[in-house]
Amino acid sequence: MNVAGMLRRDGIAQHLAPNALAIALAIIVVVFAVSEPAFLTSGNLIGIVRQVAIIGIMATCMTFVIMTGGVDLSVGPVLALSGLASYFALQAGMPLPVVILAGLAVGALVGLVNGLIVAFLQLPPIIVTLAMLSIVRGTALIVGGPEQHLIRNEPAYSFIGTGTLMGLPFSIYIFAAVALLMILVQRRTPLGLLVAAIGDNERAAYLSGHRIRLTKTLVYVICGAGAALAGIIQSSQVHTALATYGPFGTELDVIAAVVLGGTSIMGGNGSVARTLLGVFFLGVVNNGMNILNVPIDIQLIAKGAIIVVALALAARRA
Amino acid sequence: MNADAPVLRGVGLGKTYGNLAALADADFTVRPGEVRALIGSNGAGKSTLIKILTGAVLPTRGTVEIEGQAAPLGDPLGMIRRGVACIYQHSNLAPAMSVLDNIYLGRQPTRALGIVDTGRQRREALDLLARHDIDIDLDRPVGSLPTVKQKEVEILKALALDARVILMDEPTGWLAAADVARLHATVRALKARGVGIVYISHVLDEIFAVCDTVTIMRDGRIVAESDVAAIDRPTVVRLMVGDKLAGEASGAALQQRHPRGTGVVRMSARDLGKRGVFGGVSFDLHAGEIFCLTGLIGSKRTELVRTLFGSDRFDTGTLEIDGRPADIRSPQSGMAHGIGFVPEDRHREGLMLDMNVTENLAMATLDRHRRGPLLSRGSMARAGRQAIDELSVRPPDGGKLVRLLSGGNQQKVLVGKWLGRNPRILILDEPTVGVDVGAKAEIYAILRRARGEGAAILVVSSDLEEVMTVADRIGVMVSGRLVATHDAGAVTQEQIVREIGGGTA
Numbered sequence: 001m002n003v004a005g006m007l008r009r010d011g012i013a014q015h016l017a018p019n020a021l022a023i024a025l026a027i028i029v030v031v032f033a034v035s036e037p038a039f040l041t042s043g044n045l046i047g048i049v050r051q052v053a054i055i056g057i058m059a060t061c062m063t064f065v066i067m068t069g070g071v072d073l074s075v076g077p078v079l080a081l082s083g084l085a086s087y088f089a090l091q092a093g094m095p096l097p098v099v100i101l102a103g104l105a106v107g108a109l110v111g112l113v114n115g116l117i118v119a120f121l122q123l124p125p126i127i128v129t130l131a132m133l134s135i136v137r138g139t140a141l142i143v144g145g146p147e148q149h150l151i152r153n154e155p156a157y158s159f160i161g162t163g164t165l166m167g168l169p170f171s172i173y174i175f176a177a178v179a180l181l182m183i184l185v186q187r188r189t190p191l192g193l194l195v196a197a198i199g200d201n202e203r204a205a206y207l208s209g210h211r212i213r214l215t216k217t218l219v220y221v222i223c224g225a226g227a228a229l230a231g232i233i234q235s236s237q238v239h240t241a242l243a244t245y246g247p248f249g250t251e252l253d254v255i256a257a258v259v260l261g262g263t264s265i266m267g268g269n270g271s272v273a274r275t276l277l278g279v280f281f282l283g284v285v286n287n288g289m290n291i292l293n294v295p296i297d298i299q300l301i302a303k304g305a306i307i308v309v310a311l312a313l314a315a316r317r318a
Numbered sequence: 319m320n321a322d323a324p325v326l327r328g329v330g331l332g333k334t335y336g337n338l339a340a341l342a343d344a345d346f347t348v349r350p351g352e353v354r355a356l357i358g359s360n361g362a363g364k365s366t367l368i369k370i371l372t373g374a375v376l377p378t379r380g381t382v383e384i385e386g387q388a389a390p391l392g393d394p395l396g397m398i399r400r401g402v403a404c405i406y407q408h409s410n411l412a413p414a415m416s417v418l419d420n421i422y423l424g425r426q427p428t429r430a431l432g433i434v435d436t437g438r439q440r441r442e443a444l445d446l447l448a449r450h451d452i453d454i455d456l457d458r459p460v461g462s463l464p465t466v467k468q469k470e471v472e473i474l475k476a477l478a479l480d481a482r483v484i485l486m487d488e489p490t491g492w493l494a495a496a497d498v499a500r501l502h503a504t505v506r507a508l509k510a511r512g513v514g515i516v517y518i519s520h521v522l523d524e525i526f527a528v529c530d531t532v533t534i535m536r537d538g539r540i541v542a543e544s545d546v547a548a549i550d551r552p553t554v555v556r557l558m559v560g561d562k563l564a565g566e567a568s569g570a571a572l573q574q575r576h577p578r579g580t581g582v583v584r585m586s587a588r589d590l591g592k593r594g595v596f597g598g599v600s601f602d603l604h605a606g607e608i609f610c611l612t613g614l615i616g617s618k619r620t621e622l623v624r625t626l627f628g629s630d631r632f633d634t635g636t637l638e639i640d641g642r643p644a645d646i647r648s649p650q651s652g653m654a655h656g657i658g659f660v661p662e663d664r665h666r667e668g669l670m671l672d673m674n675v676t677e678n679l680a681m682a683t684l685d686r687h688r689r690g691p692l693l694s695r696g697s698m699a700r701a702g703r704q705a706i707d708e709l710s711v712r713p714p715d716g717g718k719l720v721r722l723l724s725g726g727n728q729q730k731v732l733v734g735k736w737l738g739r740n741p742r743i744l745i746l747d748e749p750t751v752g753v754d755v756g757a758k759a760e761i762y763a764i765l766r767r768a769r770g771e772g773a774a775i776l777v778v779s780s781d782l783e784e785v786m787t788v789a790d791r792i793g794v795m796v797s798g799r800l801v802a803t804h805d806a807g808a809v810t811q812e813q814i815v816r817e818i819g820g821g822t823a
Binding site: 187188189190192193194196197200201203204205206207208209210211268269 | 627629649650652653659661666667668669670671672673677680681682684685687688691692693695735
């Protein structure tokens with residue numbers, strides 16, 4: 001607690017990363033490019049963006065939650081449940097917009113419950129969303145059972161995850177649209193300023209006449225909807241809905257991207273744009289190690305070490 | 319007693335933060351068996367002095383001696399080892415653990431292999447209880463004990479460390495009257511055994527009941543030291559709140575006084591009460607006047623004004639704004655009634671320290687910078703520049719993080735945040751605590767300007783010099799009651815002092 005307080009007092013979060021992480025990203029790009037020429041091909045680079053789209057959407061939508069001093073651990077199962085919801089909507093013969101809305105509604109609803117409990121009962125977000133992780137996974141297993149639900153002959157739905165537009169995968173456009181929207185919300189709307197204000201000093205924000213509970217609830221709804229959108233893309237990409245998608249560790253990748261981007265886990269200043277840097281940093285690390293044929297066990301260890309080292313460097317720089 | 323060498327002695331202690339002197343040139347001694355009261359308003363430098371003595375803060379100048387030996391500065395563990403213990407206002411105990419474990423927490427006697435020697439621990443504890451005549455169940459979890467017993471556990475913890483000086487920071491803050499007497503009995507027992515005690519309190523009755531000597535602080539300096547027997551209550555209060563009002567200054571203030579302002583009643587409180595906190599509070603606040611509520615800390619002024627703004631609720635009485643009953647349930651509804659509120663603790667309740675000046679200034683006026691669903695950063699920046707200019711915030715840089723400003727400039731930003739709404743009623747709780755003299759004058763000028771524009775201004779202040787400087791009318795609160803209201807020009811400082819000190823519980 002003391003260390004956390006110190007970190008926050010020194011305002012490391014707002015100095016963190018805008019340059020340090022960009023430099024680190026540039027360095028690893030150079031390292032991978034030199035060691036393996038295949039890394040720097042346009043095909044591989046597009047591949048990286050496509051691979052990070054799912055985690056990236058979740059991370060941009062989680063940034064506000066973490067800025068308010070909260071966290072959402074339930075995004076993995078939400079991803080699975082929204083895929084199943086869309087699948088069943090497809091099975092029922094619904095038109096595409098309804099299918100997508102059904103998937104998004106599931107995520108928004110889970111987020112709403114998370115948000116209401118955190119904001120109104122004032123329980124700790126880490127416990128609330130951990131419980132929700134378990135509840136949503138259980139629900140997904142009841143709804144979907146253990147079997148894979150194949151999504152066949154649904155070209156419109158499959159286009160979301162597998163289609164291309166002007167030479168680029170369609171999912172990249174969705175990722176870009178979500179990222180731009182969230183950056184706009186953060187920088188150009190009252191909500192964006194209020195989210196940072198709550199994370200910095202919730203009591204002062206309350207005494208300035210702001211609706212703290214409403215805002216907190218809303219950021220969890222956004223986070224849930226983001227995870228649901230990721231679930232729709234995922235199910236579309238692999239033509240399958242499955243209750244165990246978004247396994248343990250998904251939420252950690254998402255949180256790691258946000259924190260690497262310089263948003264303090266204690267709340268306060270943060271930036272959606274820098275979360276994107278964190279997303280790409282992790283994506284490049286993954287991709288580079290794959291290309292270099294680093295075994296998966298070593299990859300996991302290396303990824304963890306890189307996260308810690310990157311954070312430490314950024315903190316030192318500040 | 320005075321023949322004894324001091325057990326704890328600070329010489330020429332000083333501490334500056336930036337250009338603000340929190341403590342200057344303080345000489346402070348405690349002798350064995352002496353109970354020394356340390357009193358002063360908020361920001362007077364008491365806590366800085368205490369923190370230096372416990373090693374929590376490194377002084378910029380001066381030395382500390384314990385029994386004639388120079389003590390290391392800024393070393394909390396070193397001070398504890400040398401016998402200086404501090405009992406803080408808020409408990410430092412582990413509530414789920416037993417009394418015995420709490421007393422020895424972190425330094426249990428051990429046998430070989432680091433196993434706790436529970437037998438020896440208990441023998442020592444029982445011996446300690448017997449020596450100091452304290453009766454307590456060693457096996458009860460601390461959390462299940464009444465507060466006064468918890469204080470005794472903290473005292474035992476200090477004694478087990480062989481404390482020769484115990485600093486007590488508002489030890490009776492959470493105690494009922496009967497428990498205060500109990501605690502005082504313990505203090506006297508400690509005194510009889512030669513322990514030196516520093517007793518920090520805002521409650522004058524306690525000081526006259528239990529202390530031998532008193533040290534009075536104001537504006538970072540020790541302004542007086544005396545035997546308690548040789549000083550009377552009004553003198554203590556006068557020294558605490560200051561009596562430096564020069565003749566011309568009060569003349570100038572008098573000319574500027576507008577009791578009842580324009581004569582229009584903005585806010586009218588009748589018989590406001592909150593159970594166990596304050597009661598029977600009635601007053602009128604007029605447009606174009608500055609009404610100061612003064613009193614000792616703990617007289618419930620803060621609690622009262624919070625209910626006027628809506629961040630807390632009163633249980634009884636009625637509140638009217640502009641002649642109509644006002645039901646204020648939240649800061650939002652307070653603001654909808656045109657009220658602005660500058661809280662006492664700017665760091666914890668007022669400002670977003672890691673956000674910049676422009677953003678902080680806009681925090682209560684976001685609705686005015688809205689363009690459809692969007693927030694106009696340009697409009698915010700323009701309003702920010704104007705406010706920075708009007709308030710002379712230095713440096714005049716809207717992009718500067720508020721954390722990096724001096725206390726005075728932070729306070730100007732906090733006041734400016736509310737002035738941006740052109741509040742019809744502005745409530746300020748201790749608006750100049752921890753602010754240097756220059757910024758104080760600027761803040762007073764800002765308040766007078768707002769008054770001139772017709773705002774009704776309610777200021778809570780413990781600083782009587784401030785009250786006599788800015789007030790048009792003065793209300794005195796004692797123990798949750800508004801005991802008197804005066805036109806500031808028709809009352810002497812001595813009378814206010816008598817009323818503030820009189821009949822405190």
